[in-house]
Amino acid sequence: MIKKLLLLIAILFTINNFSQEKDLSFDELDPLSPSKAAFFSAVFPGAGQAYNKKYWKIPLVYAAIGTSIYSYDFNKKKYWNYRNAYKSRKAGYSNDEFQNLILDDNRLLDGADFHRKNKDLSMVFIVGFYILNILDANIDAHLKQYNVNESLTLNPYIDQGYNFGSDSVGLSLNLNF
Numbered sequence: 807m808i809k810k811l812l813l814l815i816a817i818l819f820t821i822n823n824f825s826q827e828k829d830l831s832f833d834e835l836d837p838l839s840p841s842k843a844a845f846f847s848a849v850f851p852g853a854g855q856a857y858n859k860k861y862w863k864i865p866l867v868y869a870a871i872g873t874s875i876y877s878y879d880f881n882k883k884k885y886w887n888y889r890n891a892y893k894s895r896k897a898g899y900s901n902d903e904f905q906n907l908i909l910d911d912n913r914l915l916d917g918a919d920f921h922r923k924n925k926d927l928s929m930v931f932i933v934g935f936y937i938l939n940i941l942d943a944n945i946d947a948h949l950k951q952y953n954v955n956e957s958l959t960l961n962p963y964i965d966q967g968y969n970f971g972s973d974s975v976g977l978s979l980n981l982n983f
Contacts, residue, residue: 836951843947847940854943858950863942870935878928881921888918 836842847854851871852864891902892914908914 839951840944840947844940844944847943851936851939854940855946858943858946860946867935867939867942871932871939874928874931874935878925878932881925881928885918885921885925888914888921892918 843854843857845854846857852867855861855863855867887903891904891908892911894902895911895914904914908917
């Protein structure tokens with residue numbers, strides 16, 4: 807319990823150090839910056855992150871979208887393999903790649919259905935990560951313009967006082983607006 811309290815206190819003391827160094831004036835703010843970042847990310851994924859100078863996010867964007875595309879392609883190929891094997895068995899041929907592995911035709915249908923569902927789910931992930939890429943660029947550009955000055959600091963302190971004759975340690979949090 808004491809370790810958790812000390813960790814909380816340490817975190818609260820470090821929060822005070824995360825304020826912006828440079829105050830932006832109203833003239834320096836570009837109101838179209840979030841729109842530009844979103845547009846760049848929509849045209850070319852990762853370009854909005856580069857526009858916001860968050861270069862470390864670009865590999866994450868490509869890893870997420872690339873993994874989803876790979877999964878879509880893999881499941882699409884497997885779906886067609888199972889589907890073609892089933893159709894060739896129904897046509898009377900016995901030269902499919904699953905001939906000695908899968909003896910029951912219903913198992914081929916199950917395999918095709920499994921990979922079709924995963925293919926469709928992968929497409930949902932591709933679209934989802936693409937939209938997330940655009941939202942990230944837009945929100946990051948908005949937050950880059952968010953003004954944080956000294957009047958918005960978090961000043962925690964420990965208050966040791968006596969409560970009815972016993973020692974008690976309390977944590978107080980002051981927010982100044």
